[in-house]
Amino acid sequence: MTVVPTVTLKSGEKIPVIGLGTWLSKPGEVAQALKIALKNGYRHIDCAHAYMNQDEIGQVLEEVIAQGSVKREELFITSKIWNTFHSYEKAKEGVDIILQQLKLKYIDLLLIHWPMGYQEGGEIFPRTADGNHMHYSDADYLDTWKALEEAVQAGKVKTIGLSNFNSQQIQRVIDHSHIQPAMLQIESHPYFQQTKLINFCKEKGIEVTAYSPLGNMATPFRKEGQANLLEDPVILEIAKHHNKSPAQVIIHWSIQRGVIVIPKSTSEHRLKENFDVFDFELSKDEMAKMAGIDRNWRILDLTARDGDHPHFPFNIEF
Numbered sequence: 001m002t003v004v005p006t007v008t009l010k011s012g013e014k015i016p017v018i019g020l021g022t023w024l025s026k027p028g029e030v031a032q033a034l035k036i037a038l039k040n041g042y043r044h045i046d047c048a049h050a051y052m053n054q055d056e057i058g059q060v061l062e063e064v065i066a067q068g069s070v071k072r073e074e075l076f077i078t079s080k081i082w083n084t085f086h087s088y089e090k091a092k093e094g095v096d097i098i099l100q101q102l103k104l105k106y107i108d109l110l111l112i113h114w115p116m117g118y119q120e121g122g123e124i125f126p127r128t129a130d131g132n133h134m135h136y137s138d139a140d141y142l143d144t145w146k147a148l149e150e151a152v153q154a155g156k157v158k159t160i161g162l163s164n165f166n167s168q169q170i171q172r173v174i175d176h177s178h179i180q181p182a183m184l185q186i187e188s189h190p191y192f193q194q195t196k197l198i199n200f201c202k203e204k205g206i207e208v209t210a211y212s213p214l215g216n217m218a219t220p221f222r223k224e225g226q227a228n229l230l231e232d233p234v235i236l237e238i239a240k241h242h243n244k245s246p247a248q249v250i251i252h253w254s255i256q257r258g259v260i261v262i263p264k265s266t267s268e269h270r271l272k273e274n275f276d277v278f279d280f281e282l283s284k285d286e287m288a289k290m291a292g293i294d295r296n297w298r299i300l301d302l303t304a305r306d307g308d309h310p311h312f313p314f315n316i317e318f
């Protein structure tokens with residue numbers, strides 16, 4: 001069974017460099033995918049309240065831990081506080097809901113999913129009447145952060161971090177925190193490499209996880225006809241040279257540039273494939289070629305939906 005290398009976070013905890021992504025894994029499918037993943041050596045699982053499948057993931061986790069096939073301490077479970085839980089009180093409640101759903105006594109890594117708060121107390125996606133926007137809240141993510149720090153002190157969470165924050169927002173959290181963010185999770189793939197933001201994080205000792213590392217072909221945020229990363233000629237050429245698949249090249253490339261990856265799959269074949277990436281290296285020339293295909297193309301671009309939120313993160317360069 002593949003043993004995946006780990007990276008040590010500021011908190012002292014170790015995170016495996018490949019995790020299982022569960023965004024868009026449907027209830028009914030995610031349990032099966034998780035079982036296959038665990039059987040094949042995956043120990044890092046990336047979850048979120050908003051993915052609406054944590055109950056099912058929790059059932060599997062409870063089952064495998066009770067059976068003893070995997071020990072709790074071998075697992076690295078990430079989850080994320082959703083936008084409708086940003087006020088201090090709600091965030092505390094949000095931590096407990098996540099623990100309950102995942103059926104865990106502690107979470108390894110808890111992130112603030114987005115800097116924007118949405119109207120609290122109702123639907124997870126509190127849409128406006130036309131369905132195109134969300135009702136916002138004016139909760140400040142610094143209050144959310146305070147609740148997360150307290151969750152660490154209470155032993156409910158080991159490590160805390162951010163997701164989808166820009167450099168200024170990260171700096172603001174650093175400047176107002178007792179516990180520093182240890183992780184930033186962002187969209188990153190060869191067409192959206194985010195090198196400036198990643199370098200910023202590395203300078204601050206913050207590790208980075210890439211979501212949608214394969215370009216997330218299945219997301220509803222994609223528009224028809226948009227490029228398929230897995231068919232890029234440069235990636236295809238490198239893949240051919242190493243006798244690997246395009247997905248394997250992309251996953252390895254990310255790890256080689258120091259970025260943790262969470263490819264999502266519910267297929268046994270692809271779950272195995274995405275893990276089989278430790279028997280080759282990209283040369284300096286190949287890394288340079290990969291750097292050259294960046295298009296600065298964000299797939300999960302929420303500008304039309306959330307762009308006028310005071311904490312919307314994507315209005316500045318990085």
Ligand code: A2P
Pocket residue numbers: 021211212213214215216217218230245247248262263264265266267270271273274
């Ligand atoms: P599936 O779940 O059927 O395997 P991302 O991780 O960038 O969000 O991409 C996830 C998408 O890519 C899913 O649609 C997933 O489909 C597909 N996928 C995952 N692994 C591979 C792979 N090795 N080759 C091709 N497609 C993949």
